[in-house]
Amino acid sequence: MxxxxxxxxxxxxxxxxxxxxxxxxxxxxxxxxxACIEEIYGGLNGVLGILQEELIDLASESQQQIxxxxxxxxxxxxxxxxxxxxxxxxxxxxxxxxxxxxRYFFYLGGGDSQxxxxxxxxxxxxxxxxxxxxxxxxxxxxxxxxxxxxxxYGSVVKYLATAVREMACDNEAMGQGDLVSIIxxxxxxxxxxxxxxxxxxxxxxxxxxxxxILLPEMPFNQQKVLDEVRRILKRDRFCLIVVAEGxxxxxxxxxxxxxxxxxxxHARLGGAGDALGEIIESNIPGVKVRVARxxxxxxxxxxxxxxxxxxxxxxxxxxAVRAAIAGETDKMVTLVRGETDHYTCETGLVPxxxxxxxxxxxxxxxxxxxxxxxxxxxxxxxxxxxxGEIVVPHDxxxxxxxxxxxxxxxxxxxxxEV
Amino acid sequence: MxxxxxxxxxxxxxxxxxxxxxxxxxxxxxxxxxACIEEIYGGLNGVLGILQEELIDLASESQQQIxxxxxxxxxxxxxxxxxxxxxxxxxxxxxxxxxxxxRYFFYLGGGDSQxxxxxxxxxxxxxxxxxxxxxxxxxxxxxxxxxxxxxxYGSVVKYLATAVREMACDNEAMGQGDLVSIIxxxxxxxxxxxxxxxxxxxxxxxxxxxxxILLPEMPFNQQKVLDEVRRILKRDRFCLIVVAEGxxxxxxxxxxxxxxxxxxxHARLGGAGDALGEIIESNIPGVKVRVARxxxxxxxxxxxxxxxxxxxxxxxxxxAVRAAIAGETDKMVTLVRGETDHYTCETGLVPxxxxxxxxxxxxxxxxxxxxxxxxxxxxxxxxxxxxGEIVVPHDxxxxxxxxxxxxxxxxxxxxxEV
Numbered sequence: 001m002x003x004x005x006x007x008x009x010x011x012x013x014x015x016x017x018x019x020x021x022x023x024x025x026x027x028x029x030x031x032x033x034x035a036c037i038e039e040i041y042g043g044l045n046g047v048l049g050i051l052q053e054e055l056i057d058l059a060s061e062s063q064q065q066i067x068x069x070x071x072x073x074x075x076x077x078x079x080x081x082x083x084x085x086x087x088x089x090x091x092x093x094x095x096x097x098x099x100x101x102x103r104y105f106f107y108l109g110g111g112d113s114q115x116x117x118x119x120x121x122x123x124x125x126x127x128x129x130x131x132x133x134x135x136x137x138x139x140x141x142x143x144x145x146x147x148x149x150x151x152x153y154g155s156v157v158k159y160l161a162t163a164v165r166e167m168a169c170d171n172e173a174m175g176q177g178d179l180v181s182i183i184x185x186x187x188x189x190x191x192x193x194x195x196x197x198x199x200x201x202x203x204x205x206x207x208x209x210x211x212x213i214l215l216p217e218m219p220f221n222q223q224k225v226l227d228e229v230r231r232i233l234k235r236d237r238f239c240l241i242v243v244a245e246g247x248x249x250x251x252x253x254x255x256x257x258x259x260x261x262x263x264x265x266h267a268r269l270g271g272a273g274d275a276l277g278e279i280i281e282s283n284i285p286g287v288k289v290r291v292a293r294x295x296x297x298x299x300x301x302x303x304x305x306x307x308x309x310x311x312x313x314x315x316x317x318x319x320a321v322r323a324a325i326a327g328e329t330d331k332m333v334t335l336v337r338g339e340t341d342h343y344t345c346e347t348g349l350v351p352x353x354x355x356x357x358x359x360x361x362x363x364x365x366x367x368x369x370x371x372x373x374x375x376x377x378x379x380x381x382x383x384x385x386x387x388g389e390i391v392v393p394h395d396x397x398x399x400x401x402x403x404x405x406x407x408x409x410x411x412x413x414x415x416x417e418v
Numbered sequence: 419m420x421x422x423x424x425x426x427x428x429x430x431x432x433x434x435x436x437x438x439x440x441x442x443x444x445x446x447x448x449x450x451x452x453a454c455i456e457e458i459y460g461g462l463n464g465v466l467g468i469l470q471e472e473l474i475d476l477a478s479e480s481q482q483q484i485x486x487x488x489x490x491x492x493x494x495x496x497x498x499x500x501x502x503x504x505x506x507x508x509x510x511x512x513x514x515x516x517x518x519x520x521r522y523f524f525y526l527g528g529g530d531s532q533x534x535x536x537x538x539x540x541x542x543x544x545x546x547x548x549x550x551x552x553x554x555x556x557x558x559x560x561x562x563x564x565x566x567x568x569x570x571y572g573s574v575v576k577y578l579a580t581a582v583r584e585m586a587c588d589n590e591a592m593g594q595g596d597l598v599s600i601i602x603x604x605x606x607x608x609x610x611x612x613x614x615x616x617x618x619x620x621x622x623x624x625x626x627x628x629x630x631i632l633l634p635e636m637p638f639n640q641q642k643v644l645d646e647v648r649r650i651l652k653r654d655r656f657c658l659i660v661v662a663e664g665x666x667x668x669x670x671x672x673x674x675x676x677x678x679x680x681x682x683x684h685a686r687l688g689g690a691g692d693a694l695g696e697i698i699e700s701n702i703p704g705v706k707v708r709v710a711r712x713x714x715x716x717x718x719x720x721x722x723x724x725x726x727x728x729x730x731x732x733x734x735x736x737x738a739v740r741a742a743i744a745g746e747t748d749k750m751v752t753l754v755r756g757e758t759d760h761y762t763c764e765t766g767l768v769p770x771x772x773x774x775x776x777x778x779x780x781x782x783x784x785x786x787x788x789x790x791x792x793x794x795x796x797x798x799x800x801x802x803x804x805x806g807e808i809v810v811p812h813d814x815x816x817x818x819x820x821x822x823x824x825x826x827x828x829x830x831x832x833x834x835e836v
Contacts, residue, residue: 016588045594074587080594161816163715169492169819170434170718176463176498181714199816295710296599297581300588304721306815386815397724397804398579398617401587 004130006103007039008321010058012075012138013046013109013116017152018159018305019313020138021069021076021402023108026317027136028058028066031104034325041100041409045078046109047116051089051418053096055409068402070310071392073302076404079109082418084116090123092416097124097131099412104132104324106317110139110150114332115356121330132324135332135352136316140299142192145358146350147334151316152299154309154385157196159301160185160242161386163294164200168209168240175238180229180280183210184273184293187244191215191362193298194244196382198374209240212372214276216246217362220255221371226283228372233287247272303399307388312345319347343384422548424521425457426739428476430493430556431464431527431534435570436577436720437731438556439487439494439820441526444735445554446476446484449522452743459518459827463496464527465534469507469836471514473827486820488728489810491720494822497527500836502534508541510834515542515549517830522550522742524735528557528568529774532750536770539748550742553750553770554734558717560610563776564768565752569734570717572727572803575614577719578603578660579804581712582618586627586658593656598647598698601628602691602711605662609633609780611716612662614800616792627658630790632694634664635780638673639789643694644701646790651705665690721817725806730763737765761802 008031012020024042031037040059043050056077058066069076084090097105107117114135121133137144142153164183171181185194194213201208211232214220232239247255256271277289316333323331331349338344366378392399426449428442442460449455458477461468474495476484487494502508515523525535532553539551555562560571582601589599603612612631619626629650632638650657665673674689695707734751741749749767756762784796810817 012591016591045591048594072587073584074589075591077591079591081592158815162721163719165816165819166491166718166720167714169490169494169720170714171492173430173434173463173493173495173497174499176466183715199814203814290714291711292713292715293709293711294715296585296588296708297601297710297712300584301581302584302587303580383814388815389812394807396617396621396801397576397806398583401583 003036004103004132005036005038006101007041008037008104008106009041009043009050009055009097009102010077010106011043011046011050011108012077012079013107013113014079014081014139015299016073016075016079017138017140017299018073018155018302019151019310020108021072021074022310022313023136023138023151023317024076025066025069026314027106027321030318030321034321036325037104041102042077046080046082046113047084047093048080048082048418049078050096051092051416053099053411053413055100056404056406057409060407061404065402065404070314071302071305071390072401073300076402083112084119090119093120094124094127094129095413098129100409103130106134106136106320108136108138110141111144111356111358114352118330118352118356121352132329134320134324134328135355136320137332137334140186140193141188141190143190143359145355145360148337149335149385151309151313153192154306156186156193156299157199157382158306158386159298159304160193160197161199162304164197164210164240164242167292168200171238171240175236177233177237178287179238180233180287180289181238181240182273182277182289182291183242184291185242185244186298187216188246189216189359191217191244194242195362195374195378197242198379199382199386206373207236210242211236211239212241213374214241214243214247214372215362215367216244216248217364218367218371219250220247221250222279226280229280230284241276243272243276245272302390302401303392305390306386307390308385310390316347323349421454422521422550423454423456424519425459426455426522426524427459427461427468427473427515427520428495428524429461429464429468429526430495430497431525431531432497432499432557433717434491434493434497435556435558435717436491436573436723437569437728438526439490439492440728440731441554441556441569441735442494443484443487444732445524445739448736448739452739454743455522459520460495464498464500464531465502465511466498466500466836467496468514469510469834471829471831473518474822474824475827478825479822483820483822488732489720489723489808490820491718494820501530502537508537511538512542512545512547513831516547518827521548524552524554524738526554526556528559529562529776532770533774536748536774539770550747552738552742552746553773554738555750555752558604558611559606559608561608561777563773563778566755567753567803569727569731571610572724574604574611574716575617575800576724576804577716577722578611578615579617580722582615582628582658582660585710586618589656589658593654595651595655596705597656598651598705598707599656599658600691600695600707600709601660602709603660603662604716605634606664607634607777609635609662612660613780613792613796615660616797617800617804624791625654628660629654629657630659631792632659632661632665632790633780633785634662634666635782636785636789637668638665640697644698647698648702659694661690661694663690720808720819721810723808724804725808726803728808734765741767
């Protein structure tokens with residue numbers, strides 16, 4: 001392997017998470033260790049900013065700010081849902097890379113973003129431009145193929161389990177046999193997030209809330225759910241339901257459909273909780289329904305992030321740099337769980353093509369027979385991912401998050417229309 | 419003053435907060451210091467359980483659990499929104515007190531609850547039954563008269579400011595001039611909570627989110643708000659709005675009316691955020707609106723409670739016991755802010771009649787001229803209330819909250835129909 005001398009470019013893509021910035025911190029920290037890396041640039045707003053040659057100098061940021069990225073939510077470089085459409089877009093990306101001697105490209109994102117990275121890697125190869133492309137997984141949805149789990153997932157689940165446990169204290173105090181409380185969880189096509197809320201239950205207390213979890217994997221059976229709600233109201237005087245936003249009926253229609261779709265053709269949802277609430281209120285007389293829809297709050301709640309998740313996100317960033325330096329390209333870092341009972345996690349590498357647009361489904365055999373709760377196999381899987389708390393510094397009573405200086409790198413190419 | 423020997427009864431009423439249990443801890447802790455207090459009972463579900471003679475022995479709870487109440491959300495004794503309707507109800511309460519030699523009654527709640535406490539105190543007096551009744555303020559709404567602020571308010575505001583600051587990181591990363599993010603805050607008739615979200619702004623950064631705060635005090639001016647949204651989208655590429663659930667239009671109609679009302683005749687709301695979102699989406703072409711409605715999550719987020727708030731709630735409980743021991747009755751504990759620049763807080767006492775059903779309005783002169791942001795006078799008022807963080811013990815990655823044994827006190831009266 002020849003040593004490849006050149007510059008690093010990092011980009012963030014897709015929806016932010018509580019820990020995607022931790023991966024940037026891992027990349028920058030590790031990149032500084034390697035003499036063959038000359039400059040460390042960030043691309044603003046994912047490929048959108050890269051197309052427009054909007055690069056910033058990450059090496060000039062203070063160490064303090066880079067360290068603070070480890071607990072800062074959002075995406076400090078900005079992100080996008082822009083899909084590279086035409087061949088011309090891809091060629092422009094390579095032109096920008098050539099103009100700034102980018103030899104190492106790290107792209108943080110979910111399935112669509114890894115697909116983009118894959119295409120960029122292959123085009124560079126075709127053009128004979130030596131470039132090492134390593135993807136870093138990121139998604140609260142936990143639906144990337146191959147990797148055991150995705151950075152971002154543990155933190156959203158920790159937030160949701162915390163919210164459920166706290167909401168349960170509130171609801172239990174209020175419940176007089178008539179209170180149904182619904183929390184709408186994110187989760188477009190898979191129930192990973194909603195399922196994770198079962199961590200709110202104490203060990204060996206299967207009756208603890210959430211009493212009912214409604215997953216996109218299990219078509220909504222109105223009569224069965226209403227019966228279950230009645231049974232739980234009788235038993236516990238309140239009923240706490242977690243519903244995934246992507247809940248569908250027996251015909252595969254969203255319980256709450258919203259005509260809007262994003263740039264990748266995915267339905268944009270919202271309102272499954274309200275729709276469910278209306279069904280319950282109109283079918284169970286005298287019941288009071290309260291619906292909470294934390295929405296984007298759940299994926300940005302860094303003050304409640306999982307330390308395990310944050311540390312693994314950092315590790316994945318470091319691993320990406322090491323892999324690239326070692327000559328790897330067109331790969332994505334994966335998280336690999338150890339075989340032992342005691343949870344351990346290492347990083348691995350897989351071809352980007354294995355990831356791109358693949359989807360990891362929540363295993364059917366991890367859902368209990370009742371269809372509305374999770375079994376010990378799921379709990380054994382998810383429990384380690386939320387361990388440990390992050391201590392976020394506070395300023396005047398509110399978390400204090402990193403804010404990059406974003407020193408712009410001079411442009412050298414003509415403007416490009418996107 | 420004669421020493422009054424007898425038992426204590428504590429009850430919780432109305433909506434739970436993150437710190438109402440801290441007041442119970444304060445009462446129990448202080449009551450143990452006084453030899454004239456023989457038993458310390460809790461009434462389950464406020465007056466509802468007291469009517470039904472459902473008392474538990476708080477002195478038999480472990481010290482560990484009582485200490486843990488200081489960081490446990492919900493209402494550990496249960497609560498109710500039941501309004502004592504008929505004279506017979508009030509007389510039954512006194513009968514229960516007599517049956518259990520209750521001589522000290524501490525009632526934790528908002529305006530309606532303090533009204534109930536006032537009536538109980540007066541009836542006992544009429545009957546010549548020696549009873550000391552002290553109310554302890556509690557409400558996230560911060561709308562009780564006389565007291566400088568209410569336990570529970572600081573924590574909900576700290577939660578909301580945290581959520582706004584985190585959401586801003588997320589939105590800023592996503593914003594491409596088209597993203598409007600709405601957080602619906604609780605607040606039925608007053609904008610105290612929504613206004614408090616302005617604490618998310620950094621000092622001397624008036625353009626920080628929340629960009630727009632819509633208060634129930636300021637009738638919704640659609641054109642003005644739409645203009646403001648357009649202006650902010652241009653300036654910041656995203657626009658974060660906090661809207662109080664009780665937002666009204668120029669005619670005083672709720673933006674999102676829900677026919678349901680609670681036992682006290684208050685409208686039960688929900689949906690101001692969605693209603694606003696629809697207005698924005700249908701008037702500003704191409705804009706994407708995301709609405710978060712944390713709902714009850716915001717008042718139960720004890721993992722994000724204000725230490726100042728929790729400590730003051732505990733202090734208010736202690737002060738209630740000391741006042742009763744000193745011979746006071748038919749009073750409520752208030753929080754009294756010191757006159758100095760450096761924030762200090764002591765407790766005071768006011769007649770319950772001064773509180774009952776009074777409402778403290780958000781001063782109009784604390785709202786900026788633009789009508790959608792708060793000025794330095796409000797910030798000076800609210801800033802101290804969110805200072806300090808609570809360290810909540812975690813069990814397996816999720817907060818570990820108190821759970822009372824609830825050892826029942828033997829009933830001695832015939833059953834009572836409510």
